[in-house]
Amino acid sequence: MSKMHIKLTVNGRPVDAxxxxxxxxxxxxxxxxxxxxxxxxxxxxxxxxxxxxxNGKSVKSCTMFxxxxxxxxxxxxxxxxxxxxxxxxxxxxxREHHGLQCGFCTPGMIVxxxxxxxxxxxxxxxxxRIGIAGNLCRCTGYQNIVKAIRAAAERMNTAKEAAA
Amino acid sequence: xxxxxxxxxxxxxxxxxLGARRKRVEDARFTQGKGNYxxxxxxxxxxxxxxxxxxxxxxxxxxxxxxxxxxLPGVKAVLTAADLKPLKLHWMPTLAGxxxxxxxxxxxxxQGQEVAFVVAEDRYTAADAVELIEVEYEALPAIVxxxxxxxxxxxxxxxxxxxxxxxxxxxxxxxxxxxxWQVGDAKATENALKNAEVLVKExxxxxxxxxxxxxxxxxxxxxxxxxxxxxxWGTFQAPHAVRTVASLISGIPEHKIRIISPDIGGGFGNKVxxxxxxxxxxxxxxxxxxxxxxxxxxxxxxxxTAFARDYHMTGEIAATKDGRIKALRCHVLADHGAFxxxxxxxxxxxxxxxxxxxxxxxxxAHLTVDxxxxxxxxxxxxxxxxxxxxxxSYFIERMIDVLARKLDLDPAEVRRLNLIRKDQFPYHSALxxxxxxxxxxxxxxxxxxxxxxxxxxxxxxxxxxxxARGETRKLMGIGVSFFTEIVGAGPIKNCDILGLxxxxxxxxxxxxTGSAIARLGTISQGxxxxxxxxxILASEIGIPAANITVEEGDxxxxxxGLGTYGSRSTPVAGAATAMAGRKxxxxxxxxxxxxxxxxxxxxxxxxxxxxxxxxxxxxxxMAEIAFAAYNKVPPGMEPGLEAVxxxxxxxxxxxxGAYVCVLDVDVDTGVVEVRRFYALDDCGTRINPMIIxxxxxxxxxxxxxxxxxxxxxxxxxxxxxxxxLLDFYLPTAVETPVWETDHTTTPSPHHxxxxxGVGESPNVGGVSAFSNAVNDAFAHFGLLHxxxxxxxxxxxxxxxxxxxxx
Numbered sequence: 001m002s003k004m005h006i007k008l009t010v011n012g013r014p015v016d017a018x019x020x021x022x023x024x025x026x027x028x029x030x031x032x033x034x035x036x037x038x039x040x041x042x043x044x045x046x047x048x049x050x051x052x053x054x055n056g057k058s059v060k061s062c063t064m065f066x067x068x069x070x071x072x073x074x075x076x077x078x079x080x081x082x083x084x085x086x087x088x089x090x091x092x093x094x095r096e097h098h099g100l101q102c103g104f105c106t107p108g109m110i111v112x113x114x115x116x117x118x119x120x121x122x123x124x125x126x127x128x129r130i131g132i133a134g135n136l137c138r139c140t141g142y143q144n145i146v147k148a149i150r151a152a153a154e155r156m157n158t159a160k161e162a163a164a
Numbered sequence: 165x166x167x168x169x170x171x172x173x174x175x176x177x178x179x180x181x182l183g184a185r186r187k188r189v190e191d192a193r194f195t196q197g198k199g200n201y202x203x204x205x206x207x208x209x210x211x212x213x214x215x216x217x218x219x220x221x222x223x224x225x226x227x228x229x230x231x232x233x234x235x236l237p238g239v240k241a242v243l244t245a246a247d248l249k250p251l252k253l254h255w256m257p258t259l260a261g262x263x264x265x266x267x268x269x270x271x272x273x274x275q276g277q278e279v280a281f282v283v284a285e286d287r288y289t290a291a292d293a294v295e296l297i298e299v300e301y302e303a304l305p306a307i308v309x310x311x312x313x314x315x316x317x318x319x320x321x322x323x324x325x326x327x328x329x330x331x332x333x334x335x336x337x338x339x340x341x342x343x344x345w346q347v348g349d350a351k352a353t354e355n356a357l358k359n360a361e362v363l364v365k366e367x368x369x370x371x372x373x374x375x376x377x378x379x380x381x382x383x384x385x386x387x388x389x390x391x392x393x394x395x396x397w398g399t400f401q402a403p404h405a406v407r408t409v410a411s412l413i414s415g416i417p418e419h420k421i422r423i424i425s426p427d428i429g430g431g432f433g434n435k436v437x438x439x440x441x442x443x444x445x446x447x448x449x450x451x452x453x454x455x456x457x458x459x460x461x462x463x464x465x466x467x468x469t470a471f472a473r474d475y476h477m478t479g480e481i482a483a484t485k486d487g488r489i490k491a492l493r494c495h496v497l498a499d500h501g502a503f504x505x506x507x508x509x510x511x512x513x514x515x516x517x518x519x520x521x522x523x524x525x526x527x528x529a530h531l532t533v534d535x536x537x538x539x540x541x542x543x544x545x546x547x548x549x550x551x552x553x554x555x556x557s558y559f560i561e562r563m564i565d566v567l568a569r570k571l572d573l574d575p576a577e578v579r580r581l582n583l584i585r586k587d588q589f590p591y592h593s594a595l596x597x598x599x600x601x602x603x604x605x606x607x608x609x610x611x612x613x614x615x616x617x618x619x620x621x622x623x624x625x626x627x628x629x630x631x632a633r634g635e636t637r638k639l640m641g642i643g644v645s646f647f648t649e650i651v652g653a654g655p656i657k658n659c660d661i662l663g664l665x666x667x668x669x670x671x672x673x674x675x676x677t678g679s680a681i682a683r684l685g686t687i688s689q690g691x692x693x694x695x696x697x698x699x700i701l702a703s704e705i706g707i708p709a710a711n712i713t714v715e716e717g718d719x720x721x722x723x724x725g726l727g728t729y730g731s732r733s734t735p736v737a738g739a740a741t742a743m744a745g746r747k748x749x750x751x752x753x754x755x756x757x758x759x760x761x762x763x764x765x766x767x768x769x770x771x772x773x774x775x776x777x778x779x780x781x782x783x784x785x786m787a788e789i790a791f792a793a794y795n796k797v798p799p800g801m802e803p804g805l806e807a808v809x810x811x812x813x814x815x816x817x818x819x820x821g822a823y824v825c826v827l828d829v830d831v832d833t834g835v836v837e838v839r840r841f842y843a844l845d846d847c848g849t850r851i852n853p854m855i856i857x858x859x860x861x862x863x864x865x866x867x868x869x870x871x872x873x874x875x876x877x878x879x880x881x882x883x884x885x886x887x888x889l890l891d892f893y894l895p896t897a898v899e900t901p902v903w904e905t906d907h908t909t910t911p912s913p914h915h916x917x918x919x920x921g922v923g924e925s926p927n928v929g930g931v932s933a934f935s936n937a938v939n940d941a942f943a944h945f946g947l948l949h950x951x952x953x954x955x956x957x958x959x960x961x962x963x964x965x966x967x968x969x970x
Contacts, residue, residue: 020288022288027287031206035197036197036203037196037199039379041379041462043461043463043888044462046888046890049378077196077197081196094191095188095192098188098857098858101690102378102427102430103190103193103199104199104201104429106195106199107197110195129896132896133896133897134896135897136889136896137378138376138377138430138894139858140862141861141862141864141900141903142861142900143861143902143903145897
């Protein structure tokens with residue numbers, strides 16, 4: 001199948017590549033760019049393990065062709081930490097509050113939470129639960145994930161206040 | 165000699181040993197997207213495999229045309245049973261002593277069965293090729309109901325077993341029958357039932373469900389033809405057993421096979437078995453000389469790899485009028501699907517279902533289990549469970565509630581009356597188990613008191629009265645469950661899989677600078693072994709957990725072990741870790757004595773050092789001893805500081821717990837809202853409370869899913885009706901309840917550190933708590949029992965049947 005020229009930005013870096021138009025964004029990220037953080041957990045866009053940030057919105061990258069991402073900006077779990085390697089408060093909080101077990105849902109979950117906290121910097125527990133309803137976890141029962149997101153929000157808000 | 169700056173307590177804390185809420189060492193990579201799961205693997209020249217699967221539940225395969233697929237650019241091979249036949253690999257042995265078709269041999273027996281294996285340059289081409297393969301089928305009648313399967317005129321499912329009246333577990337009494345297994349005293353039970361003051365009988369069905377870990381099954385097989393070495397990376401919960409099986413099946417010598425389990429994205433029993441995808445990938449790699457990857461998609465996972473449960477359990481209880489149980493009889497019709505691929509120890513074709521007398525002192529019991537074939541996927545794995553314990557626990561906990569209703573007694577009171585007393589331990593059950601330790605009444609009372617059970621019952625009465633007055637459309641349900649698990653398989657005298665004794669192992673090497681590596685025969689799938697096994701060791705040998713690397717899953721480096729499932733890692737490999745640690749300490753003591761110029765017996769162990777009795781200022785720390793082990797050992801002693809332990813446990817461990825669920829049922833919509841869930845677990849010695857709580861949260865959530873909506877449902881033609889996450893129920897964060905955890909601690913008397921294991925307890929105890937609560941909501945309207953899953957539709961139907969809907 002003929003390939004098309006794809007140009008987009010991934011984790012702040014320009015990407016210039018050839019890909020089949022039918023290639024899903026998740027496979028492009030994982031197999032062509034070796035960004036294996038986002039995972040495939042289902043075929044029906046229910047599990048959210050493939051969640052990435054696309055042009056400022058959470059998307060399930062198994063439900064999008066790479067062709068549709070043309071010219072856009074993608075952020076994966078690999079791009080969540082600061083450029084100097086400092087972990088994002090969410091990454092710290094997930095470890096601190098035991099918000100993960102097998103780790104398979106974690107990249108999608110953190111990337112979703114990253115966007116959620118920009119949409120709503122101070123979410124209640126109920127808002128967090130609704131906010132991550134598109135991401136399934138089979139290990140944790142969500143309780144510690146919710147706790148971790150809440151803790152990260154508090155830390156980010158405190159830091160913001162201190163800076164203001 | 166460095167002065168002891170810190171007190172023993174501070175040093176103990178710094179070890180982060182037993183009891184510490186140690187943060188997980190695994191999390192750094194997982195939170196940064198740097199895990200290494202099977203589908204992340206990429207090898208030079210690697211090809212992708214994909215299956216053509218049967219659309220039929222039961223059909224004859226008339227022909228397979230693969231020309232069009234082979235003509236597609238990028239397609240490298242198409243394998244069918246005919247290709248595997250010359251290699252004698254078209255059938256493979258199952259863990260249960262049956263055989264399973266690797267690729268359909270003349271017949272397909274379940275929807276989703278593997279018919280042909282396509283190998284191509286990338287997964288898209290492989291998927292295209294699958295579409296180009298034409299298979300001609302002649303449909304046959306399908307059987308999805310185990311009762312119908314045993315009808316005299318039922319269609320023959322397994323042509324390959326024609327005329328075989330003996331199976332792996334004794335006589336077969338029908339062409340679709342696999343085995344009958346029985347335990348207990350039939351006569352005494354029959355007598356007790358005949359003379360019972362009160363008799364209850366109920367059919368309790370535990371529906372077919374699926375472990376559905378978020379990562380599906382897969383592997384990468386790589387045959388190095390130059391050296392004759394086969395390497396297979398994959399989602400294996402038991403890598404060593406896979407190596408032995410692979411050697412036996414393929415004829416490749418075992419030392420030339422290396423099995424590696426990388427990070428595993430959840431297992432829950434789904435990744436115990438050996439699947440056709442593994443065999444086909446290995447064959448394809450041998451044939452093509454390049455690595456071959458196979459990773460199933462979610463639909464394939466749900467229809468073809470390892471279901472759980474599907475137990476149809478008929479129970480009878482004989483009791484006195486005041487609620488004392490005299491006898492229990494149980495008959496199980498066990499639907500094993502098309503091939504008997506259950507993962508159970510050899511002598512236990514129904515696993516440990518004979519723990520079905522539960523936590524109760526029942527003088528007489530008798531159990532029979534009939535395993536039968538149907539046109540459903542093979543499997544029968546222990547989904548977050550120790551070999552059918554979840555089924556057993558659900559069965560007895562429902563039966564106790566049914567008895568309570570019949571006697572018009574409170575379900576908690578019936579439990580209180582019949583629980584095994586503390587002074588009866590070690591307790592010998594009527595079905596042959598020796599329960600190691602427990603203090604059941606304390607646990608039950610603590611649970612009831614914490615939730616204020618009396619007040620809950622009063623509130624429920626008030627709600628019911630308000631309902632009768634038409635003031636509310638909601639009914640309140642309270643579910644109590646008290647479970648006893650049997651985990652840690654197991655003593656070799658009882659437990660083996662394919663002749664491999666179910667011991668486990670740990671090998672430790674102490675480095676000169678006082679850090680260490682420990683390798684185990686188990687494999688973590690999210691349980692956090694790298695964190696907790698280091699804690700066990702830290703307490704045993706006085707090296708901080710942070711300085712101990714734990715490695716699992718590579719058969720070339722790890723000692724032989726039977727893997728991780730059935731909550732066996734802590735009871736068996738955890739014990740091996742402690743025992744290997746004690747060997748290290750014994751040698752360290754001799755080295756310390758030599759360095760301090762005293763007799764071994766003059767030394768005592770304190771946290772991280774040996775010190776001279778009566779002269780605590782004279783000591784050698786483990787770090788100092790480690791260095792000395794490499795340059796200054798006593799004359800005649802070998803240098804180095806290493807140990808290995810293969811641990812064969814003397815008994816299983818018996819974790820237990822008391823759970824209470826409070827929920828509200830809307831009779832007009834069938835919507836159930838869990839208001840409160842309290843879980844008290846006793847898993848013996850607690851290694852890492854943070855991880856224990858996490859395990860309980862996760863297990864309860866799986867229990868919630870099973871009780872409230874999960875089912876692999878088949879229609880009469882053998883079609884799976886809910887084969888994707890669109891309609892196979894996995895709860896989201898929104899409907900998942902908030903969990904309250906609590907504990908008591910009754911150490912196991914025979915485990916080196918007293919730990920019992922916890923990962924599966926919440927699933928074992930949770931399902932019945934939810935189900936009891938739903939049934940309880942309707943109990944005063946004449947309901948004795950209604951089958952799971954309690955989804956909105958079924959709950960509404962129950963309300964309608966009882967005349968409660970508008």
